[in-house]
Amino acid sequence: MVKGVLLDLSGVLYEGDRPVPGAAEAVAKLRAAGLPVRFLTNSTRAPRRKLLEKLRKMGFELEDDELFTPAKAACEKLEENGLTAHLLIHPDLAEDFAGYETAETPGAVVVGDAGTHFTYDALNAAYRTLADGARFYALAANRAFCDADGALSMDVGAFVAALEYASGTKAEVLGKPAKAFFHTALDEMGVAPEDAAMVGDDAESDVAGALRAGLGRAVLVKTGKYRDGDEAGTDPAPSHVAADLSAAVDWLLS
Template sequence: MAETLLDRHDAVLFDLDGTVYHGTRPIPGAAEAIAHVRKRGRPVRFVTNNASKSPEAVTEHLGKVGVTAEPVEVSTSAQAGAALLREHLPAGAVVLVVGAASLEAEVRAVGLRPTRQYGTDVAAVVQGHSPDTGWSDLAEACLAVRDGALWVACNLDATLPTERGQLPGNGAMVAALRAATDREPMVAGKPEAPLLRTAASSAGATSALVVGDRLDTDIAGAAAAGYRSLVVLTGVATARRLLAAEPGERPDYLAADLTALTHWVSATDLEIGPRPGWRVTVADSVATVESTEPAADRLHLLRHLCYVAWSSSVTNVRAADPRAEEALTSLGLG
């Protein structure tokens, strides 16, 4: 039997939004794939940059989309943000919270005092995603940051995948505060390494696999933490974005969705690299694609193109035959 990803890795760290579900809508095959990982005896952890929900709320939400989980299996950027604050502040320090009630609870849990209004006793600002954040919340934080308060952002995700599409994420709100203060926050969640390392450590893993849909957070976070990564095309990542990925944002494996974790998929087939069925040549920064097999896999083409684009200067992709044109169009590269 061919070696699978689960043969290579001793735990799987899953992103949530865009990887397991879109808001309230489960991604097809995700629950079954996660159940298979458990059946194979691999610990599972859910690592999310969304700071708007507590681990208990995340667990409840997972249950509604068909995934069984325990709160101890959930690591959130709200937890990471609170931990980062505690490293820099004395016990009892006042922290202005911009975000959901779950973030406020995490701040309180590490021995700090949350508030929602600016005052001269505010030592820090922590900012996480909340759909209820408004101008007045940003105004309070602006006053504190401009007065010298420590500023911690739970994450910098510009968008948040939902069942309706991409909506503004915490990074969009952070950008507004950055523009108003001319300051840069410390970042607690992905792509920084601590959140993923803590999750892997809790699972007793030494060779965890990180699975996610965002190159700039999930995949970059895996690289920062020293873990291999699988990118899925169910959320933010696109073929065009993959070809332009910087060295720190390049996944080791690529798949359409989480069903790649099931037992019938070979790990070698998922690796970025040259693949049968396609010939790719580069001249004058243009990659020319030619089909060499009638039923060549379009995702094999994308894995092949990533390998070529990451090792050569490629600014454009063109097809040399109708099958290649059809594959490139289906990938959004036509």
């Protein structure tokens, strides 16, 4: 029996600036059934504040601490290890790292989806910091995301791989599919992994990642970045494939 649910944001709750039809009602249905819900995203172009605003404007009800982002996980990691960071991120995300960025001998490099700010000079500056011995933290390592025009665009994963290759330093991924990212949300809910379910549109990071992290169920929805056949290319395979979040919630509650 499912006792708690983790939900991806982009592609599951909304696509671009439009909510997925029925998604807000589906979240409310989970809560009405007495299930705790937490929201996990690998989006790293917008600060946490903006994501919360966006969700609420679309009709989703949530508390601030119900949203888990890779930037928050990174700041906790930096704090835990007493580190400041060289940031290769989108400028809009900078507010989430207030107090952790430094230009003087940073102990870590943090890479997120910088978009058009992934210039050679920016990548080379990160490479040089890694070559000097800094730790390497990737907010995510996704291959692609569903862009505002509905087509797939390159995500941060290719840039993380380039820096790994050049520096010889393996990045520690802090967002999905990192086991700790899922478990932090589950611990906060007080739900054991085997009693939890994840719903996402990314067969690799959301679904297979959740199942590898020990979650009992993971549902792939056919919205957002989903493309025909995605469910056949991952191991472990999704527990279920649903048309959208509404259908996923109906399956989970059944």
